[in-house]
Amino acid sequence: MAATDYHRPASTMEDGAAPATPRYDIRFPPSNPELDQDGEFCEVLLDGQWQRVRFHDYGRLYEHPGLYEQVFYERLECSSHRRVSSMLADVLRERGQASAYLRVLEVGAGNGVVAQELRQLGIPRITGVDIIPEARDAAQRDRPGVYDEYFVCDLTNLDAAEQAALQALRPNALVTVAALGYGDIPPAAFEAAFNLVAPGAWIAFNAKLTFLSARDESGFASLLRKMIAADIIEIEAYRVYCHRRSMRGDRLYYAALVARKRADIPGGGIPDLRNQGGVLPLSKP
Ligand SMILES: C[S@@+](CC[C@H](N)C(=O)[O-])C[C@H]1O[C@@H](n2cnc3c(N)ncnc32)[C@H](O)[C@@H]1O
Numbered sequence: 443m444a445a446t447d448y449h450r451p452a453s454t455m456e457d458g459a460a461p462a463t464p465r466y467d468i469r470f471p472p473s474n475p476e477l478d479q480d481g482e483f484c485e486v487l488l489d490g491q492w493q494r495v496r497f498h499d500y501g502r503l504y505e506h507p508g509l510y511e512q513v514f515y516e517r518l519e520c521s522s523h524r525r526v527s528s529m530l531a532d533v534l535r536e537r538g539q540a541s542a543y544l545r546v547l548e549v550g551a552g553n554g555v556v557a558q559e560l561r562q563l564g565i566p567r568i569t570g571v572d573i574i575p576e577a578r579d580a581a582q583r584d585r586p587g588v589y590d591e592y593f594v595c596d597l598t599n600l601d602a603a604e605q606a607a608l609q610a611l612r613p614n615a616l617v618t619v620a621a622l623g624y625g626d627i628p629p630a631a632f633e634a635a636f637n638l639v640a641p642g643a644w645i646a647f648n649a650k651l652t653f654l655s656a657r658d659e660s661g662f663a664s665l666l667r668k669m670i671a672a673d674i675i676e677i678e679a680y681r682v683y684c685h686r687r688s689m690r691g692d693r694l695y696y697a698a699l700v701a702r703k704r705a706d707i708p709g710g711g712i713p714d715l716r717n718q719g720g721v722l723p724l725s726k727p
Pocket residue numbers: 500522523549550551552553554555556571572573574577595596597618619620621625626627628631
């Protein structure tokens with residue numbers, strides 16, 4: 443397959459890194475235009491019974507090896523793991539930087555799909571962070587060794603030991619994929635993660651387009667706009683792309699961004715130097 447085929451299912455990865463996993467019977471409910479992305483669900487035949495699993499109930503999905511991959515990467519054609527990692531690789535290449543020097547902090551790491559991509563770029567050191575233990579357990583079960591260490595913690599409420607352990611890793615890259623907003627990683631947790639990596643660090647992430655628009659209510663557009671205006675972050679690359687299909691088959695558009703950290707976010711907050719709406723001149727899908 444071509445290197446640009448971002449929608450290639452995980453089960454056909456030619457690296458063969460994914461262990462053999464069970465196949466599930468999955469059915470989608472009749473299309474319901476009222477249902478928001480956050481409410482989407484499918485039904486899975488588990489222990490002989492059709493059980494409803496909400497797409498955002500990650501603990502439930504991770505409990506069953508391969509179920510998350512089958513739902514998101516195969517049925518819904520999610521491409522973000524490849525899109526964000528390949529954009530990071532592209533920017534590194536452009537800047538003449540070797541991936542071999544990166545120590546990645548991956549936040550909202552889940553079961554390691556993204557880390558598997560990052561390893562293929564030659565990144566030697568990856569630390570996972572997620573708020574639920576099921577994510578760590580699934581990563582260790584399904585992709586043993588893909589993380590050097592994995593923290594289950596709330597970045598907005600780190601205890602002293604967690605803070606010290608994460609800082610001691612001296613991460614110089616922050617990656618977060620498909621995890622910002624929607625009741626997942628809030629702006630405050632992103633800020634905390636951002637301040638754990640050193641100035642000069644690479645930041646690679648994606649977000650739903652609406653979270654970066656002038657009408658955004660999640661807080662991410664405002665945070666990023668202020669970070670850019672205050673020279674805390676510099677955007678190196680961004681790309682609008684189809685993150686995945688919705689349950690109804692519609693394309694869900696996200697933006698992937700690769701940026702460079704220039705400074706910590708100050709404790710007292712970032713002054714709003716330019717209150718002018720959206721972050722980037724994002725085009726409408
Ligand atoms: C859609 S999954 C994405 C997982 C992985 N990044 C991927 O692309 O396959 C979102 C992940 O974010 C995690 N998450 C949600 N809120 C979080 C928080 N406040 N801090 C850290 N992780 C969080 C969830 O537990 C889940 O594993």
